[in-house]
Amino acid sequence: MMKRAIIIGAGPAGIATAAFLAEDGWVCDVYEAGTEEIATQASDEYMDRAYGLSLQDRSINVMERIHATEDVLRAGAYWRKGSVFHLPHVQRPMFRQENFKTLSCLRTELVCGLLRTVRRKWKHQVRFHWECPVVQLCLNKEGTNVMVLIGNKKLNEASAAQSADLIVCADGANSNIGRRDLAILDPTFHFKTTPSGLVGKSILFDKDEEWTPDPDSLHFIHGKSGILLLGRDNGPRPSFRPGISSILIYPQSSELFGQNATAHDMLSLLQDTFTEVQLPVHKVISKEGLQRSAESREHIYPGTCSCSHYNYRNFVLIGDAAHCSQINAAQGVNTALEDAFLLTNLLKDQTGSHNNVDQALENFTRSRKPDMDALQRMMRHPFFATMKSTWRSQTIEKLRWTKAPCLRSLNEQIVLNELSFSQCEKNMLLQYHMPTLIAVLSLGLSSRIIPIGVRHLIKLFFVVVKALRT
CATH class of the missing domain: 3.50.50.60 (FAD/NAD(P)-binding domain)
Incomplete structure (x- = not known):
């Protein structure tokens, strides 16, 4: 039976x-x-x-x-072959990860x-x-x-x-x-x-042939106020018009894209947000695309x-x-x-x-x-979470003790002790290392962290991953 x-x-x-x-x-x-x-x-x-x-x-x-x-x-x-991170105050993409094969889709x-x-x-x-x-x-x-x-x-x-x-x-x-x-x-x-205190808004922008950087890569674009735009250059699409499919993640308390937002409001916001990462918003988003986004009230909470x-x-x-x-x-x-x-x-x-x-x-x-449970605990860890100002300043001071130009010389065991992961959380970090890196970059890299060097923070992440593998 x-x-x-x-x-x-x-x-x-x-x-x-x-x-x-x-x-x-x-x-x-x-x-x-x-x-x-x-x-x-x-x-x-x-x-x-x-x-x-x-x-x-x-x-x-x-x-x-x-x-x-x-x-x-x-x-x-x-298929995607890598990832590119665009960070504030940086003239060109700050960090690239190659040979990370993913399948990208709606x-x-x-x-x-x-x-x-x-x-x-x-x-x-x-x-x-x-x-x-x-x-x-x-x-x-x-x-x-x-x-x-x-x-x-x-x-x-x-x-x-x-x-x-x-x-x-x-x-x-x-x-x-x-x-x-x-x-x-x-x-x-x-x-x-x-x-979580975060809101995600899905947006389909119109494609512009003038802005097609690294079409085989995923783009993670960071601006002010902890806003993260996950963008991709789609190319021809059988199921929908060509465009750039994005998720805009921002703090719910900021009240961005409110019920009365207009296309002009959204354009001003995006231009102000992404000017720091050298993103030509006017080339990526058409007036029609902005109007559709302004009229769409669907949010992810x-x-x-x-x-x-x-x-x-x-x-x-x-x-x-x-x-x-x-x-x-x-x-x-x-x-x-x-x-x-x-x-x-x-x-x-x-x-x-x-x-x-x-x-x-x-x-x-x-x-x-x-x-x-370990994955959720790890995402709540200050190293991967929203990194509030008080904790952020304390952590920066902890990172300064190395006095080293490059974090390769850090004692790996000290790093593990500072982060205080359980063994189960270490396993999760290894399995989900890419999303946690995104979490670090998404809301933690504001102007208060940039002075110590984004490259150093990224290198610290991979030091941790290397230590956990051993």
Whole structure:
């Protein structure tokens, strides 16, 4: 008898989970509250779904296991060979990292490619139900199995509660159903959400042929007030007009791009912000692009969310629904795809009885939670977080004790002692070293840090990485 799974959310994690389960012989029903158009097409109206992603080797390996890489490339993704950082008060790009191969795409393109793979290989095992949100979790009469009540926006009604051998909640950082209802069903479950204080706004700028620096690289452009623009030169795109897809990250307290912002306001802000990094804003952003950005009110407010555990009976939380890091960690999709692979690996050898599925889900919490907690703790560490002024000045003084022109001569053990990472956090630093470097640069490099030398701070980072590898 074939096992049945219900998956809540048709995002990257939900679709990847369905693919892995279908490959192992499961029948999957995927329920999504939105329409397929919102999930797969970039548009000015739904810019919160069309932000740019940088998929690292871990995510690429996951996609290759279900043979989805080619479909994602056809949907508009493309390879990147390096990264370029543009920093304030610097005439040319300050830091380049070569030979760091990533797959760059919009989130909508990733979903579109994964959908294409699933429908091509497992169309008889995976069924997608659009505009059908899960409205409630409940227990069966015996109290041994979690069930779901499905709504239908088209018919404006709810169907009878449905049961399955496995229920996977992959509906993202705002998982009201998963976390809220699980707290009701399981008194031992609790979760904590902490606002990051950062806002991300997805913007699609028009492409300008005059500004195409290092088209094979990702560009991380830093300006005043801790604003970080993640930009990329797209080239021809089958799914959307050519342009530069960007995420603008800035402190929520700064009230940038407010409800009454006009195209002129945005142009003035961006010009003032990015003049220091020698970015020709007028060449990158057209008036039409500014107007679209001003009219778009979609923002991303991911904070940090941690749960006491991820599973209850036959129900499990994965991805941002289980563990969400702040936006400048740049790890949402990467860790979500890892969750899908790890979960289905643990389920692969199960016979299908509820007890064995329950045990596999407990093993998932036991193996995944320490790593995700360590990643969140590491991102809260002052070395990687927003680096507030008081801590920043103290840290600068600690860095000055070397009196050395180059940080290569630093005692590596002293550096480790200063940062005080646990072993699990050290492992996370090695695994997620690129996003943490981005976090260091994103909000920490203001004019108060620049005088000690950005190059020295970057070299310090790699000293730490080298020390941790040993």
